[in-house]
Amino acid sequence: MxxxxxxxxxxxxxxxxxxxxxxxxxxxxxxxxxxxxxxxxxxxxxxxxxxxxxxxxPTSRVHYLxxxxxxxxxxxxxxxxxxxxxxxxxxxxxxxxxxxxxxxxxxxxxxxxxISDRPRKRPRLHNLDTGDDDEDGGDLLSHLRSVSRPIDPPLxxxxxxxxxxxxxxxxxxxxxxxxxxxxxxxxxxxxxxxxxxxxxxxxxxxxxxxxxxxxxxxxxxxxxxxxxxxxxxxxxxxxxxxxxEERDARLDTPIFVCMLIFPNNPTALHFFEPRYRLMLRRCLEQEVPSFGMIMPPRHSGGPALAQSQNQIDYGTMVEVRSVQMLPDGRSMVETWSTFRFRILERGTLDGYTVARIEPIFDIPDSPSSSPTLDGPSNEQLMDICTQFLQQLRRGTAPWVVQRLNNVYGAPPSDPAQFAYWVALILPIDEFEKAKLLPIRSARLRLRLVVHWIEQLNNNWWFTSGCVVF
Ligand SMILES: [Zn+2]
Ligand SMILES: [Zn+2]
Ligand SMILES: [Zn+2]
Ligand SMILES: [Zn+2]
CATH class of the missing domain: 3.30.40.10 (Zinc/RING finger domain, C3HC4 (zinc finger))
Incomplete structure (x- = not known):
């Protein structure tokens, strides 16, 4: 303009x-x-x-005067x-x-x-040889005056x-x-x-x-x-x-994209990527150092799979229990997983994911929610799982159960935790196991685990002893 x-x-x-x-x-x-x-x-x-x-x-729940x-x-x-x-x-x-x-x-x-991008109008020197008069009428003196006049620096x-x-x-x-x-x-x-x-x-x-x-x-x-x-x-x-900036200010939970974990479990992690080293340092400045952990997305979908479909929306928060810093900047970190969450909004901060999350807590299985109370009781469902684990112990993979006991302790008696513990051992796809994360009913989680066990028992390759881990 x-x-x-x-x-x-x-x-x-x-x-x-x-x-x-x-x-x-x-x-x-x-x-x-x-x-x-x-x-x-x-x-x-x-x-x-x-x-x-x-x-x-409009959305504030705080009393606003x-x-x-x-x-x-x-x-x-x-x-x-x-x-x-x-x-x-x-x-x-x-x-x-x-x-x-x-x-x-x-x-x-x-x-x-x-103005500086364009050639500034400068007086043309009079061409005496050709007699090429310009619009000034060929007044040489006026030309010389204008040439000698200092030109302001272009603005x-x-x-x-x-x-x-x-x-x-x-x-x-x-x-x-x-x-x-x-x-x-x-x-x-x-x-x-x-x-x-x-x-x-x-x-x-x-x-x-x-x-x-x-x-x-x-x-x-x-x-x-x-x-x-x-x-x-x-x-x-x-x-x-x-x-x-405003959006990222709301994204206050750092997310470590690493593996599937369930609540109330210890996990040992190795931080070596520069972005996660930075994330960990920032976490350690907090009073209770913690971050969210999600499993990496499935890549087999290829480019045709929309990014939103390939995103992992559920994960588990972990608290840092101990950190061993190595001289080269890497660190070994022991964590304890606390609660599950759903990612509501995500962004990127210095290369790692940050998110606004919503915790997921169980809704008690009350008698009014009758559909979930049909069928075997929680105890019966847990029994089915225990029998299956004993079958494994007697079969070709007793070391698996032993390892589970060593790493994760004895099976929890709380039905809310039991399904997670069993899921850790089952030889099924991690994405299938991840379906436990959004479920808010301990009973429905047990049912899902028993469903997996039934499927495993029905598979000829499994019952024939060919367990592949
Ligand atoms: Zn006015
Ligand atoms: Zn005026
Ligand atoms: Zn300003
Ligand atoms: Zn002023």
């Missing part, structure tokens, strides 16, 4: 050109000359030039200061327009073109605007710019964070009206328009990166 078009797009509702503007709490800009004002002169603006009332967070209404800041409507950022932008545009009164350095239809307008439209807190392009009564502008989020620490303006140390005044505060509309006009791609990128 041509700088003149850009300059003309900065409006005042009361006069032809916006000059020395002040930005009102409603986000509209008005020339300082028109003050004092009883209300914002922009048509269709709210009658009181103040921020809209803060909204009560809205703060008392914040009156419009008196200073803004009566003794205006000038909008610092907007005035700098206007001064910059006016300077460029004064410097380039021929206007030829810009194309109307192109996005804002950097990179885009760069200069980028500097002026950057936030003084985060030093990035302003996003959702909010202008304070002292007429300093910051990203809305940056200002909120600054107000968490102090109610003084981060730039001029003026006392600001307080957090509630700026909660849900309208953006500076003039600056917003400028940002979207001059830096549309950068503004979109900035919005996307802020959204990603």
């Amino acid at each position: 041509h700088p003149r078009q850009l300059r003309n797009s900065l409006h005042c509702p009361l006069c032809p050109t916006l000059s020395e503007p002040t930005t009102l709490p409603c986000g509209h800009a008005v020339c300082a000359d028109h003050f004092p004002l009883s209300r914002c002169p922009w048509p269709q603006c709210a009658p009181v030039a103040g921020p809209s009332r803060p909204r009560i967070p 809205p703060p008392p209404p914040a009156p419009p800041h008196p200073q803004t409507l009566h003794t205006p200061r000038q909008d610092v950022t907007l005035n700098k932008v206007i001064a910059l545009l006016d300077r460029v327009l004064a410097d380039n009164d021929s206007d030829d350095d810009y194309d109307d239809d192109e996005p804002l073109v950097r 990179d307008l885009e760069k200069a605007l980028l500097t002026e439209l950057s936030c003084e807190i985060c030093f990035m392009l302003l996003h959702n710019p909010v202008t304070t009564p002292c007429q300093h502008t910051f990203c809305s989020k940056c200002l909120h964070r600054a107000l968490d620490h102090s109610n003084l303006c981060p730039l001029c140390r003026d006392t600001l009206p307080g957090f509630s005044f700026f909660e849900d505060h309208p953006s500076n509309l003039t600056l917003n328009t400028l940002l979207l006009t001059v830096f549309p791609a950068e503004s979109t990128l900035r919005a996307e990166s802020l959204a990603a």
Whole structure:
């Protein structure tokens, strides 16, 4: 866009050109000359030039007491200061327009073109030999004068605007710019964070009206328009990166993609990949070092398998019990698994997965949930499992049961844990075993394990003693 078009797009509702503007709490800009004002002169603006009332967070379960209404800041409507950022932008545009009164350095239809990117108009030397007269009429003296005149260093307008439209807190392009009564502008989020620490303006140390005044505060509309006009791609990128930041802030559980485990089991892990070493170091800074563990996705689906179908959504949290750091940075870690979880949202932090999780706890099997209470009792189901394990012990693989006893201890008497313990030994696919994780009923888990045992017993290769582990 041509700088003149850009300059003309900065409006005042009361006069032809916006000059020395002040930005009102409603986000509209008005020339300082028109003050004092009883209300914002922009048509269709709210009658009181103040921020809209803060909204009560709709999903918050916390009792939310809205703060008392914040009156419009008196200073803004009566003794205006000038909008610092907007005035700098206007001064910059006016300077460029004064410097380039021929206007030829810009194309109307192109996005804002950097002046330095384009050849600046330089006076052509008169060609005495050919007598090629230029538009100046061949006045050699005027040519020599203009050649000897010092040329200002070219102004990179885009760069200069980028500097002026950057936030003084985060030093990035302003996003959702909010202008304070002292007429300093910051990203809305940056200002909120600054107000968490102090109610003084981060730039001029003026006392600001307080957090509630700026909660849900309208953006500076003039600056917003400028940002979207001059830096549309950068503004979109900035919005996307802020959204990603917010999302990742919610993803507070590190995830170790390693193997299937069930609750209440010890696991020894070896951390050697750099990303997981970093993850472990961060975990160890926590009061209770813990992370989520999920099994790796099945790769046999190939590229045709959609990523969402190939994702593992259920896992188990583990607490770090001991860490043996090796001199080369690797570490051996002993963990104890605590509870199951479902991944609600996932992202990536420095190469490893981070997630927002929801714990999965059992729902007691009550008599009212009759369908799950049909058939054999829990004790009978556990008996079927025990008999199967004895059959294994007598058969070709007694070492398996021995190993299970050594590693995981004696079979648990709690039906809620028993199915996990049996599943560890069964010679079936890990993805099949993982079906135990989402089940919230101890009884249904036992039934599933017994179902697997029945299938194994029915397979000729298994009953013939060919157990393959
Ligand atoms: Zn207004
Ligand atoms: Zn005006
Ligand atoms: Zn900022
Ligand atoms: Zn200030």
